[in-house]
Amino acid sequence: NSADVLALIIKCVDFAAVKHVYQRRKDPERTPYINHPIGVAKILTEEGNVYDVDIIQAALLHDTVEDTDTSFDEIETEFGVNVCHLVRELTDDKSLPQAERKRLQIEHAAGSSPGAKLIKLADKLYNLRDLERASPEGWTQERVQEYFEWAKKVVNGLRGTNSNLEDSLDKIFERHCARS
Ligand code: NDP
Numbered sequence: 001n002s003a004d005v006l007a008l009i010i011k012c013v014d015f016a017a018v019k020h021v022y023q024r025r026k027d028p029e030r031t032p033y034i035n036h037p038i039g040v041a042k043i044l045t046e047e048g049n050v051y052d053v054d055i056i057q058a059a060l061l062h063d064t065v066e067d068t069d070t071s072f073d074e075i076e077t078e079f080g081v082n083v084c085h086l087v088r089e090l091t092d093d094k095s096l097p098q099a100e101r102k103r104l105q106i107e108h109a110a111g112s113s114p115g116a117k118l119i120k121l122a123d124k125l126y127n128l129r130d131l132e133r134a135s136p137e138g139w140t141q142e143r144v145q146e147y148f149e150w151a152k153k154v155v156n157g158l159r160g161t162n163s164n165l166e167d168s169l170d171k172i173f174e175r176h177c178a179r180s
């Protein structure tokens, strides 16, 4: 029922906020990191019309294992096996070199589950809007441009999932990438 759902979402936001407490985004303002997972979840509800509770939980948790001391066991214990599976699909293997991780995101996009594809689309949309708003400190224009082009290749593997999110991403790519 709706009381249980509400309590679960608040538990999830709190868990993510505690885990990301010392982290900041890369924008010049060093925005609190938690703004990102909350914003990704909001893109899913407000722009994607996604109301699946497992998907919204996984969106809120999507960077906890990758970027904090959180384990998959902890996610599974607190939020269940479905949410844990989604977070797994959204977690890069940090033992691999950066370039390999970026390549694997392109390679793995099309084979992701529908729920993971939705979260990946919202994650890219959030990060590209962030980049359009302000370049991270120390990033050259070339590095920003490479990021737009890499994100487009990942999104190309996620298509056919949510037309609102894909249309918003395509408008960004039209501004920054050559047609293909
Ligand atoms: P990074 O992967 O280092 O950073 C981008 C990621 O940071 C995003 O995917 C997002 O991930 C997170 N993020 C945090 N704050 C912001 C923000 N304000 N806007 C957008 N994203 C944000 O960047 P690159 O893809 O450019 O780096 C790939 C590799 O290349 C790295 O090893 C880097 O050191 C190296 N490199 C590349 C250069 C170049 O010119 N291309 C120059 C120097 C180094 P999340 O959703 O997980 O938060």
Ligand code: ZN
Binding pocket: 036, 062, 063, 123
């Ligand atoms: Zn993210």
